[in-house]
Amino acid sequence: MKAIRKIIKIDEELCDGCGQCVPDCAEGSLKIIDGKAKLVADKLCDGLGACLGSCPTGALQIIERQADEFDEVAVEKYLAEEKKKSETVEKQPTMDCGCASTHIQSFNSIDPSSTAAGSASPCQSANKPTEISSAGGKNSALSHWPVQIRLIPAHAPFLQNADLLVAADCTAVAVRNFQENYLEGKAVMMGCPKFDDAESYVQRFVEIISTCNLKSLTILIMEVPCCSAMSVIIQKAIERAGKSIAVEQITISTRGEEIARKQW
DSSP: OEEEEEEEEEOTTTOOOOOTTGGGOTTOOEEEETTEEEESOGGGOOSOOTTGGGOTTOOEEEEEEEEEOOOHHHHHHHHHHHHHHHHHHHTOOOOTTSOOTTOOEEBOOOOTTOOOOOOBOTTSOTTSOOOOBOTTSOBOOOOEEOOBGGGOOTTOGGGTTOEEEEEETTHHHHOTTHIIIIITTSEEEEEOTTTSOHHHHHHHHHHHHHHSOOSEEEEEEESSGGGGHHHHHHHHHHHHHTOOOOEEEEEEOTTSOEEEEEEO
């Protein structure tokens, strides 16, 4: 049933797709779609405007218009479905090639003179750089697999007592010496706060911060506005987890230069 009521309006010209509004919507009615914030469905928006304060461009406002009435039952169903989708990804079976995206691996250090590729060892610490010979003669500092935020469960052994690097996808391409400068000695989780589901990220990091006893957390982001949402996601997760953790935020320019560091 439709009625004249308060509801969110998004100015797509002002919206830069940063995604900072998404975690603030408890009903999950906002998503980043094709680089812009979108209202998933009228009935999922309560019209209270909890998301307004997090928009850096002023693209959000509350207006009155004809819309479907707010439906709490629909919200609960929608959130349950989204959670189920996230859990389905975690339970993805091994593919025929034997390389499941969620096949948890911690790599043993190997003799650099050896040509072996290394083997999985769930007990291997994430804080010891992995020595895997590459074509260029240098060793990879990556200590585990997978690396994508949405594919790493909170129970992954390499997260326990780790120094965690949360890196926006683009940083690995922008920074020439990404591994040497930022990855060595750390577990890494990578993702895009603009195109991925921000609320699912928040939930994932709440679990990790609550259970993994992280030593430290480093956020590596690009200078572009949409990347700042990664910091918002981590802040939200820390608040919800109710734990204190040392966080350093590093910002990279589009030319791959480090332009800012701050701790919070």
